[in-house]
Amino acid sequence: MSDLTGRTALVTGSARGVGKAVALRYASLGANVVVNYSGDTTNAERTVEEIRALGVEAIAVRADVSRVEEIDRLFAEAADRFGRVDIVVANAGVEIIDQPMLEATEKDFDRLYAINAKGTFFTLQRAAMHIADNGRIIYIGSSTTCNAFPGVGLYGSSKMGARYLVQVLAMEVGNRGITVNTILPTTIEGAGVFTDIADDDPYQQMSRARPLGGRMGRPDDVADAAEYFAGPLASWVSGQALLVSGGAQQ
Template sequence: MNTLNNKVALVTGSSGGLGKAIAERYAALGASVVIHYNSHKEKADEIVNKITSAGGKAIALGGNTTKVAEIEKLFTDAKAAFGKIDIVVANAGIEQVELPVTEIKEEDFDKVFTINTKGSYFTIQQAAKHVEDNGRIIYVASSTTVFAVPGMAVYGGSKTAPKYLVEVLAKEIGHRGVTVNSLIPFAVDHSGIFAQPDSFPDLRKSLLDSCPMGRLADIEDVANVAEFFASDLSSFVNGQHLLVNGGATQ
């Protein structure tokens, strides 16, 4: 069984969705967890209460990941609370779908790239500065970075740039025993844009039709891979991008 005893994990965007599932998984494996939020403090506090009530260790820290100074403070505060950081998951982001290229506005581009690209870049940068030797840095990308999906040019593009950063950083700090990898999920049911079962029905059907397993990803499917990347099992996996998509072609 994997164990993260005596490890400290910081998961951005973990007040809900995939980030919440990953943070809770790490806590269940024995890690002390930093639940990061931007605007949903009450949700972050609920997760902390759930973890601590079960005997785990967790704190909630806020911060806008589009602001470098706030990212820096997030890492400083996390280390002040737990003394170190062993695992960082750069998960915070937003989705944008069903927006054809001809209808993209400048403000659409700026918003999505600021949150998804700039935010992830500088989160990963701070992770490289602060993570302990033999630590783990994990970027949550998107299957739209592998398969082109109509209506997702801006979203897929914003998630692609940090994947290159993953490969570069893996080479720059690999000598410290730190691994840097991307987790690339398919569309996730009951999360994000598919939080409601009747949301985006045409897109849902198209994605389901492309997947030989006939379903979207579950939150736990993604948490399983996040567990692998955080554990000793992945100690020689570095600079890689792992698709969690059931063999889908979209």
């Protein structure tokens, strides 16, 4: 188990789902946490309460990552409250699945690329600008970027660019001891479009064929990987992408 006592973690999109699981994991390891959200104030405040119950400090900062000025404000508020940021997890994103490319609209494109591509780009850029030396930057990507899959052309492509950016950024900030890595989760039960998935949903059926456990992913599976990348065991690992998929290739 990693010891993150005295460190500050900023996790975008952490009011619920995967982001919340990562935020709670870091808090359980001793880190103070900046909970970012775009509109779900109730769940953001609940997450902050759960983090504080673990004996560390947390604040909730409402900021839309598709707006660069709000990303700047997010980092400024984190620095004002905690003095420094040691871990940044770029998790905020939106999904559209089961959508053939012929049905994707310009509105869909603009929304997904504004958050998943532009928002992540500038979150990672600002993280590199503001994070303390020897810090950890982590991008939560998607297993859809590993192999082509019908119905996720728009979503998968909006998540692809940041994978490349992670590799470039890892080389550009490595001289400061900062690592930059990607986590590629598969379908995660209880998160995103799978928040309230039924037991008989086709995605549940497909997941039963996964080599490990025969189930969908869970937020804590991603938090496990995020704990590794944030801790000392990954201090010499950078520019990498870790597929978290229960042994499946996507």
